[in-house]
Amino acid sequence: MKKISFRNDVLPLKNELFRLALRITLNKAEAEDIVQETMIKVWNRRDNWNDINSIEAFCLTICRNMALDRSKAMNSRNMSIDDTPNEMPADHSYSSNPEEQTMMKDRIKLIRSIIDHLPEKQRSVMQLRDFENKSYKEIATILDISEEQVKVNIFRARQAIKQKYIETENYGL
Structure with a gap:
């Protein structure tokens, strides 16, 4: 396994994570928050990085799960998808x-x-x-x-x- 670097391997994924979170939540601010929280979770699990086959898949999975959780929370608060502007x-x-x-x-x-x-x-x-x-x-x-x-x-x-x-x-x- 290669040595994983946060700066070189994880940070470059931020745009990809943002696009995934945005596609799920349909809300730019929520997607930005999710990416930030994803980065924090990945950093907090840095001791386990050597056991991970694909850091990209690991990050995308965390991001997707967080976006789904946020999306479900938004739906339970009866927020409409139509409330978010299409840019x-x-x-x-x-x-x-x-x-x-x-x-x-x-x-x-x-x-x-x-x-x-x-x-x-x-x-x-x-x-x-x-x-x-x-x-x-x-x-x-x-x-x-x-x-x-x-x-x-x-x-x-x-x-x-x-x-x-x-x-x-x-x-x-």
């Missing part, structure tokens, strides 16, 4: 036509909304596979499920997104 990127490189830009922003907003309404496990596998480029094996380790379950959840998530997107585009909201 749009300031990237206008896809077109110089304002109408096309607006249509693209609307499509991105629709897809994000569809993803946000997927079941948690499907959202998590989508985040890890399509946005974080993790392998099926890594996702299975992080989520503590089989690789087959990972593939099934990704397939179902993509099918649900495709179906809902086509339905919305064809019939409107």
Whole structure:
């Protein structure tokens, strides 16, 4: 096993942890808090680092579990997902036509909304596979499920997104 360094091995994961927490909680402030708490928990377990096969999977698992706990706590307080603003990127490189830009922003907003309404496990596998480029094996380790379950959840998530997107585009909201 290699010697794990907090600075070189754990800290570079903060953006990846943030994206995972944000995808689960749908709240930027909560996601930031979760990343900070994840880093603290990982640091407090530094004596066990030599027993860990993948520090990345270890960190992502802690982050995911904390995000799920926070998300469940938010739901029990009857907070709505709609209370969190959807932040749009300031990237206008896809077109110089304002109408096309607006249509693209609307499509991105629709897809994000569809993803946000997927079941948690499907959202998590989508985040890890399509946005974080993790392998099926890594996702299975992080989520503590089989690789087959990972593939099934990704397939179902993509099918649900495709179906809902086509339905919305064809019939409107």
